[in-house]
Amino acid sequence: MSYISTTTRRRGRRTSTTLATVGLALTLGGCSLGGTTPGEETAETPSGDASRPAETGPVVVATHESWALPDELLARFTEETGYRVDVQAAGDAGALTNKLVLTKGSPIADVAYGVDNTFASRAVSEGVFADHEPADQPASADELELPDEAGAAALTPVDYGDVCVNVDDVWFREKGIEPPRTLADLTERTYQDLLVTPGATTSSPGLAFLLATIAEYGEDGWQQYWEELMANGTRVTSGWTDAYTVDFTAGGGGGDRPIVVSYASSPPFTIPEGKRRPTTSALLDTCYRQVEYAGVLQGASNPEGAKAFVDFLQSQEVQAALPDNMYVFPVDDSVELPEVWARWAKTPQDPLLVDPATVADRRDDWLTTWGEITTR
Amino acid sequence: MSRSGGTRLWAIALAVVPLAFLSVFFLLPLSGMLARGFWVDDALDLSGLTETLARPRVHRVLWFTAWSSVTATAVTVLLGLPVAYVLYRLDFRGRQALRAMVVMPFVLPTVVVGVAFRTLLAPSGPLGSLGLDGSSVAILAAMVFFNLAVVVRTVGGLWESLDHRREDAAAALGASPAQVFRTVTLPALKPGIVSATTVVFLFCSTAFGVVLTLGGLRYGTVETEIYILTTQFLDLRAAAVLSVLQVLAIVVLLLLAGHTRARRSQALERTGARSRVRRPGRGDLPAIATTALVMAFVAAPLLTLGARSLRQGDGWGLDSYRSLGTTGEGTALLVPVTTALENSLRTAVDATVLALTLGVLVAFLVSRPTRTAGERRGRALLDGLFMLPLGVSAVTIGFGFLITLDRPPLDLRSSPLLVPVAQAMVALPLVVRALVPVLRSIDPRQRQAAATLGASPVRTLLVVDLPAAWRPVLAAAGLAFAVSLGEFGATSFLARSDRPTLPVVIYQLISRPGAENFGMALAASVVLAVVTVTVMGVVERLRVGSMGSF
Numbered sequence: 001m002s003y004i005s006t007t008t009r010r011r012g013r014r015t016s017t018t019l020a021t022v023g024l025a026l027t028l029g030g031c032s033l034g035g036t037t038p039g040e041e042t043a044e045t046p047s048g049d050a051s052r053p054a055e056t057g058p059v060v061v062a063t064h065e066s067w068a069l070p071d072e073l074l075a076r077f078t079e080e081t082g083y084r085v086d087v088q089a090a091g092d093a094g095a096l097t098n099k100l101v102l103t104k105g106s107p108i109a110d111v112a113y114g115v116d117n118t119f120a121s122r123a124v125s126e127g128v129f130a131d132h133e134p135a136d137q138p139a140s141a142d143e144l145e146l147p148d149e150a151g152a153a154a155l156t157p158v159d160y161g162d163v164c165v166n167v168d169d170v171w172f173r174e175k176g177i178e179p180p181r182t183l184a185d186l187t188e189r190t191y192q193d194l195l196v197t198p199g200a201t202t203s204s205p206g207l208a209f210l211l212a213t214i215a216e217y218g219e220d221g222w223q224q225y226w227e228e229l230m231a232n233g234t235r236v237t238s239g240w241t242d243a244y245t246v247d248f249t250a251g252g253g254g255g256d257r258p259i260v261v262s263y264a265s266s267p268p269f270t271i272p273e274g275k276r277r278p279t280t281s282a283l284l285d286t287c288y289r290q291v292e293y294a295g296v297l298q299g300a301s302n303p304e305g306a307k308a309f310v311d312f313l314q315s316q317e318v319q320a321a322l323p324d325n326m327y328v329f330p331v332d333d334s335v336e337l338p339e340v341w342a343r344w345a346k347t348p349q350d351p352l353l354v355d356p357a358t359v360a361d362r363r364d365d366w367l368t369t370w371g372e373i374t375t376r
Numbered sequence: 377m378s379r380s381g382g383t384r385l386w387a388i389a390l391a392v393v394p395l396a397f398l399s400v401f402f403l404l405p406l407s408g409m410l411a412r413g414f415w416v417d418d419a420l421d422l423s424g425l426t427e428t429l430a431r432p433r434v435h436r437v438l439w440f441t442a443w444s445s446v447t448a449t450a451v452t453v454l455l456g457l458p459v460a461y462v463l464y465r466l467d468f469r470g471r472q473a474l475r476a477m478v479v480m481p482f483v484l485p486t487v488v489v490g491v492a493f494r495t496l497l498a499p500s501g502p503l504g505s506l507g508l509d510g511s512s513v514a515i516l517a518a519m520v521f522f523n524l525a526v527v528v529r530t531v532g533g534l535w536e537s538l539d540h541r542r543e544d545a546a547a548a549l550g551a552s553p554a555q556v557f558r559t560v561t562l563p564a565l566k567p568g569i570v571s572a573t574t575v576v577f578l579f580c581s582t583a584f585g586v587v588l589t590l591g592g593l594r595y596g597t598v599e600t601e602i603y604i605l606t607t608q609f610l611d612l613r614a615a616a617v618l619s620v621l622q623v624l625a626i627v628v629l630l631l632l633a634g635h636t637r638a639r640r641s642q643a644l645e646r647t648g649a650r651s652r653v654r655r656p657g658r659g660d661l662p663a664i665a666t667t668a669l670v671m672a673f674v675a676a677p678l679l680t681l682g683a684r685s686l687r688q689g690d691g692w693g694l695d696s697y698r699s700l701g702t703t704g705e706g707t708a709l710l711v712p713v714t715t716a717l718e719n720s721l722r723t724a725v726d727a728t729v730l731a732l733t734l735g736v737l738v739a740f741l742v743s744r745p746t747r748t749a750g751e752r753r754g755r756a757l758l759d760g761l762f763m764l765p766l767g768v769s770a771v772t773i774g775f776g777f778l779i780t781l782d783r784p785p786l787d788l789r790s791s792p793l794l795v796p797v798a799q800a801m802v803a804l805p806l807v808v809r810a811l812v813p814v815l816r817s818i819d820p821r822q823r824q825a826a827a828t829l830g831a832s833p834v835r836t837l838l839v840v841d842l843p844a845a846w847r848p849v850l851a852a853a854g855l856a857f858a859v860s861l862g863e864f865g866a867t868s869f870l871a872r873s874d875r876p877t878l879p880v881v882i883y884q885l886i887s888r889p890g891a892e893n894f895g896m897a898l899a900a901s902v903v904l905a906v907v908t909v910t911v912m913g914v915v916e917r918l919r920v921g922s923m924g925s926f
Contacts, residue, residue, distance in 0.1 A: 060790070065868065065884060068710055088790060090869050095607040099778055102412070102610075106782045108789065122610075199593045201604055235510075238588045241487065241886050245894055246494045252687065252891045253491075256500035262889075269705075269889040273689050327889060364609055371433075375594045 058084040059305035062109035062297075064096045065089055068325045069318065077312050083305040093119055093204055093292075100128045105299060111306035113158060113294040113313060118207055120146055120155055120293055121360030129154035129295035130303065134311045140333040141314065144291045146356055155293035158313045159328040162264035162347055163208035164287040165195075168250040170279045171258035180259065182285050183216050186229060193233035196247040197261035200370050202238045204290070209261045210370055211359065212288035215352035219362070226373045236374050250280050264347050265327050268340040278344050289351035292328065384751075391741055391758060394734040394804075400786060401797050402765050405776025406619070412779065413616020424613030434601070434614070438621070441597040444512065445580035448519035452576050453569065455520065455670050456527025458663040464532035466660060467653040474671060475528075476909040480678060482525040483862030483908040485879040486585025487886060488901045492677040493518055493590055495684065512595055518586040521674060523576045530575075533851070534568035534813070535561075536653075553659055566636070567813045574633045575809060578766040581625065584865060598622060602769040619772050626767035630760045678905070685898035689891075696895030700903065705892040709881055710874065713900045716881040717907070720861055723877055726796035727803060727860035732853050734800070735807025738762050740841075742808065743815035762808050765801045770865035773798070777870070792875060798866035803856035810852040811845065818844050854915030858908045878904050 067089040074085045088109060091099065097119040100112055104126060115123050123129065124146070131153040144157035165186070172179040180191050198206035214222045235257060237243040244262055247255040250270055264287060267278040294313050296306040312318060319330035323341050330337075337345075414420060428434055463475050481489065495501050497509045508514045538561070546556045584599045596604070598618050605615040656664060686692050700713040709716075742759045746752040765773075781788040788794060818841060826836040864879040876884070878900060885897035 065880075066887075068884075071710070071874075086790075087874065091607065095869075098607055098610045099775070102775060103778050103782065106779075108778060108782075201593065201608060202588060236593055238591070238593060239487070239887075242491055242494050242589055244889075245886070246491060246498050247500075252894055253495055253498075253684070254500055255498060266889050269891070364611075367608070371593065 057302050057305065058086040059111060059302055059309050060086045060088060060109040061309060062096065062100065062112045063087060063089045064091060064093050064114040066326055067114070069321060070325060073318060073321055076317065077309070081305070081308045081312075083302070083308060085309070097123050100297070101126045104128050107297040107299050109297060110300035110302045111294060111296055111309045113292070115155070115293050115295070116204070117146070117289075117291045117293070117356045118204070118211065118359050118363070120151060121148075121356045123295075124148075124151045124154050125360065127298060130298045130300070132156070132296045132307050132310055134314050137314060138332040138334060141331040144331050146293075148357055151356065155295045156310050156314065157291050157331045158294050159319075159322050159326065159330055160289055160291045161328040162282075162287040162289050162351055163205045163212070163261065164264045164282040164284065164348070165209075166248075166260050166262040166266050166280050166282050168248065168258035168280050171249045179283075181283060183213060183225070186234075186259070187225065187232050189232070191232065191259065193235075194257055195229070195232075195259040195261075196235040196237060196243045196255070196257040198240045198243045199236050199238050199374070201367050203240050205240050205261055205263065206236075207367075208288040208290050210366065211354050212286060212352045214366065215288065215354050223369060223373060226370065230374060230376070263327070265323070265329070265341065265345045268344040271340065271344070282346065284346060284348040287348040287351045289348075289353060291331075387741055387744065390737055394738050394762070395758075397734055398761060398765075400781075401777075401801060402768075402773065404780045404786075405773050406623075406768060407776075408780035409612070409772050409776040410616045410619060413612045413614075413619075416613075421613075425617055428614040428617040431614075433596075434618075437596045437598055437601045440512070440595055441581055441599075444516060444519070444595075444597065445577055445583075448516045448523070448580045449573060449577045451516065452520045452523045452580075453527055453573055455666065456524050456572070457531060457569075458666040459524065459670050460528045460532035460535055461663050462656075462660070462667040463528060464536040465653055466656045466664075468656060472913070475532075476913055477671070477674060477678070478528050479525045479858065479912050480905040480909055481521050481674060482523075483858050484681075484901055484905055485862065485864050485882050486522075486583075487589060487864075487883055488681065488897065489518060489521070489677060490586055490589025491886065492681045492684075493521075493586075495680050496676060510591070510594060512591070514590045515583075515587055515595060517673075518590055519580045519583055521677065522583075522586070523579050524670065524674065526576050526579070527569075527572045529855075530572040530810075531565055531568045534565055538564050567816075570633050570636050571809050571813065574629060574763070575766065575806065577629060578626065578763070582622075582767060582769065584770070599769050599771075603771045606771050606775060615772065619769060622768050623764065626764055627760070629767075630763060634756055634760075681898055682902055685895060685902050687895065696892070696899035697903075699892065699896055700899060704885055704888070704896055705890040709876075709884060711876065711881070713878070713881055713885075713896065713903075716876050716878045716900075717903065719875050720878040720904075721907075723796050723799065723867075724857050724860035726793075727799035728853055728856045730796060730800035731803035731807050731856040731860075732849065735804050735811065735852065735856075736849065738804075739808045739811035739815055743812050745820050759808070759812070763805045766805050770798075770869065773801075774866055774869035794870045795867055795875075795877070796860070798870055799860040799863045800856070802863055802866070803859040806855055806859060807852040810848055810855065814845055814848045815841065850915055854912050857911050861904065861908050861911075 067087060074087075078084050090096075093114055093116045096112065097115050099108060100115070100123055107128075112129075133153060134156055137156070141157050144160060145152040146155055165180070165183075167179045169179065177190060180186055180188070185191060186195055197209055200206040200210040210222075213225055216222075217225045235243075235247060237247065240262065243260055244251040244266075246253045247257045248260040248262075249255050249258045251260070262282075264282045264284070267280050267282055270278045270280045272279065294310045296303055296310060300306045314332065316332065316335060319332040319335045322328050322330045323338050323345075329345075329347060336342075413424060414422065459478070463471050463478070493514060494509065496503045497506065497514055498504055499507075499509060501509075508517075542564075543556050543560050546560045547553070551559065581597070582599045583597060584603065587595060587597050587600050588603075591600075598621065602615050602618050602622075605611045605618070685696050686694070688695050703709040703712050711719075738758065742755050744755070746755060777789050777794065780786070822840050823836050826840050827833075831839065861877075862879060863877075864883065867877055868880050868883060882897045882900045882904070885893045885900065
C-alpha cells in the first residue's frame with residue numbers, strides 16, 4: 001500500500017517536471033521578441049531602402065516617456081502625407097534635451113517633440129534644431145513661442161500645462177480653515193506642515209514650482225522665500241508621484257498634507273464617483289506655465305517628413321487629442337476641450353514666467369542653491 | 377605542450393563571442409561617455425578629476441554610497457543566512473510559498489516599492505510614528521528588502537546540497553552545534569556567501585530608484601548623482617569622474633572577493649547524499665524567530681501594495697485588475713497592460729537565451745582548471761570583466777549607446793534588440809556567478825577518468841559536466857528571466873513606445889493623474905510579481921537537488 005503510494009507520488013513529480021520542461025521549451029521556442037509580429041515588420045523596414053521614394057520613408061520622432069498619442073492618429077498622418085511614423089519615446093524632458101544635445105551632428109531622429117520652455121534655450125543655442133515654422137500656425141500659439149528670434153524660428157509650440165499649487169478643499173472645509181491663495185500665504189503659520197512639493201532637481205513640476213517662486217520673488221528674493229518655506233515645514237519628495245499619491249490628503253494614499261504642487265489639470269481627476277464637483281482645486285495665482293515644443297532636428301535624414309510632422313502636431317485633430325491622452329492643454333484655443341476640462345481645469349490668465357534664455361543660463365546655479373537650502 | 381597550446385587556442389576561440397558582446401554593448405558605450413568627459417578639444421583634460429573630487433556635495437555622495445552599501449550588504453547577508461537555513465534545511469509546510477515570497481521584491485519596479493515603503497513610513501502611514509520617512513534607515517531597509525533573495529537563494533541552494541555526513545561526523549566527535557557550524561558548515565558555504573555578498577554589494581551601490589524615492593533629496597548615491605549630472609546638468613565631466621570611481625570600486629571589490637576565494641582551494645564535495653531536510657527542533661528557534669521577523673518585514677510592503685491595488689473609491693474591489701486589459705483612464709497608455717506583459721515576456725525570453733548562452737560560455741571558461749599563473753590571471757580577468765555591468769550606471773551606458781552605436785557597422789541605437797541586450801547584460805553576471813561554483817566543484821579526476829577511458833572532450837562535457845550543471849543552468853535561466861522581467865533602468869531608456877515592457881507601463885501609469893491609473897499601476901505590479909514567482913516556481917521544480925542557485 002505504502003509502496004504504491006510512493007511510486008505514484010514519484011511519478012507525479014516526474015510528470016510535472018517533464019511538463020514544466022516542455023512548457024519552458026515551448027516558451028523559448030514560441031515567444032521570442034525576434035519572432036515576426038506585424039509591429040516588428042514595419043519597425044524593421046530599413047530607412048535606406050533604395051527602391052522606395054524618399055517621401056515614403058519613416059519619420060523618426062524622438063520624444064519623452066509621456067508620449068501617448070493614439071495609433072489611429074498616426075495612421076491618419078501616414079495616410080495624408082505618405083510618411084510612416086517611428087516613435088522613440090524615453091526619459092523625461094531633461095533627458096530628451098540632453099540626448100539631443102549629445103547626439104548633435106548624428107541625430108537620433110528626424111524630429112523631436114517634448115522639449116519644454118525650461119530646457120528649450122539650451123537645445124536651441126547648441127544648434128540642435130533646424131529652422132521651420134508651420135505656415136498656418138494658430139494665432140493663440142504665437143504667444144507661446146520662445147521670445148528670442150532663434151528660438152521662435154526653430155521650435156513650434158504644441159501644448160502647455162500649468163504647474164500650480166493644489167489644495168484639498170474638503171480638508172480645509174472640515175477643519176474650518178481658509179485655504180491659501182498665493183505663494184506668500186504658504187509661508188504663514190496657518191499653513192505650517194501642510195505643503196508637499198516634488199523636488200526641483202528630480203522632477204519637472206518641481207522645477208516649474210521653483211521657477212514660479214523665482215518669477216514671483218526675483219532672482220535675489222527667492223532664496224529667502226524658500227528658507228521661510230522650509231522653516232514652515234514644507235516636505236520635499238523626489239517625484240510628483242509620491243508627493244501626490246502618498247503625502248497629499250486627496251491623492252488616494254491617505255496622506256497628511258492638504259497642499260501639493262501639481263497641475264492645473266489635476267482637479268478634474270478628483271471628482272468622486274457619481275459626483276459632479278472635484279474635491280480639490282488649483283490656486284491660479286501660483287502657476288508656472290510649461291510649454292512643450294516640437295522641432296526639426298539639424299541633420300535629419302528625412303527633413304521633409306519632419307516638417308510635415310511638426311505641422312501635424314499643430315493640426316486640429318492632434319490638438320483635440322492632447323488633453324485626454326497627454327493631460328496637457330492644446331496651444332490652439334479654437335479646439336474644443338473635453339467637458340470636465342472645460343468646466344474644472346481652469347487655467348490662469350497671467351501665469352508666472354521666467355525668460356527661457358535666463359533659465360538656460362542660470363538653471364544650474366539656481367538648482368545648486370535650491371539643493372543647499374532644501375537639504376540644510 | 378602542443379596539447380595545452382591547442383586547448384588555449386580553443387579557449388580563446390570560445391571567449392571571443394562573449395567578449396565581443398561585452399565590448400560592443402558595454403565597453404564601447406562606457407568609453408564613449410568617458411571620452412566625452414575627459415577629452416576636451418581633442419586633448420586629454422583631467423582637470424575635471426580634481427575639480428569634481430573637491431566638491432563637498434561629491435564627498436557627501438561618495439560617503440553615503442560607501443557606508444549605505446556596506447551596511448545594507450552586511451545586514452542583508454546577516455539576515456539572509458538564517459532565512460536560507462530555515463527555508464532550505466528545515467522541513468515545514470509552506471516553505472515553498474515563503475521561498476517564492478522572498479523573490480517577489482527582486483522584480484518589483486523600484487518606484488512602486490518606493491511608494492509602498494512611503495505609504496507605510498509617511499507620517500500619516502501605519503508606521504509613521506517611527507519617524508523613518510525620508511531617513512537613511514528607510515533607504516537601507518529598501519536595499520535589504522530588494523536583495524534578500526540573492527542571499528537566500530545563493531546560500532540556501534548551496535546549503536541544501538551540502539553533504540550532511542561531514543556535519544554528522546563532527547557532531548559525533550563531540551563538536552557542539554556552534555562548533556559544527558563554524559568549522560564545517562560555514563567554510564563549505566563560503567563560496568556562496570562571497571558570491572552573494574559581491575552581487576548584493578554591487579546592487580546596493582548602484583541602487584537608484586529607491587534612493588531617489590525614499591531619500592527625498594537629502595541623500596544621493598553615486599548612481600543618482602550620475603543620473604542628475606547627466607540628465608539635468610549635462611555635466612559630463614563630473615559624471616565621467618564618478619563613472620571611473622564606480623569602475624575602480626568594482627575592481628577593488630572583485631580583487632577582495634578573488635582573494636577570499638583563492639584561500640579556499642578545496643573542491644566542494646558533491647556526493648549523492650544530499651543534506652536531509654529535517655523537522656525544526658528547539659535549537660532552531662533563534663533562526664526561526666529571525667526568519668519570522670524577516671518575512672514580516674518582506675510581507676509588509678507587499679501587503680501594502682496588494683491592499684492599495686484593491687482600493688476602489690471608498691471601498692474595495694477588483695476594478696484595477698479588470699482594467700488591466702484597457703489603456704487606463706483617459707487612455708494614459710498606448711497599449712493595454714496585458715500587451716505590455718506580453719512584450720515583457722517576449723523580451724525576457726530573448727534576454728534569457730542571450731544571457732544564458734553567453735553566461736554558460738563564460739562560466740565554462742572561467743571554471744576550467746588552470747595550469748599556469750598566466751592562465752589563472754586571464755580567467756580571473758574574464759570573470760571580473762563580466763561583473764562590470766552590474767556596477768556601472770545604467771544612465772552612462774544608455775547615453776553611451778546613443779553616441780557610440782550610431783554608424784555602420786554598429787548602427788544599433790534604434791534597434792528593438794537593444795532592450796533584451798541591455799537586460800541580458802544585467803543578467804549575465806548573475807548567470808556566471810551561479811554556474812562557476814558548480815562547475816568548479818566538479819572533481820577534475822572525473823574528467824581525467826573519462827578522458828582515460830577514451831572519451832573525446834565533447835563527450836566528457838556531456839557525461840561529466842552536463843549532468844552536474846543542467847539544473848543550475850535552469851535555475852540561472854529562471855533568475856535571468858526574473859531580472860529581465862523586472863529591469864527598469866536601462867529598459868526605460870531604450871524601450872520603444874510601441875513596445876513598452878510592463879515595468880515601463882507601470883511607471884507611466886503611476887506618473888499620471890487619476891486614481892484609476894494609480895490602482896492599475898499597483899495591480900500591474902502585483903501581476904508582475906506573481907508572474908515572476910510562478911516562473912521561478914516552475915524552475916524550483918526543475919531545480920530539485922541542485923546547488924548554488926544564484
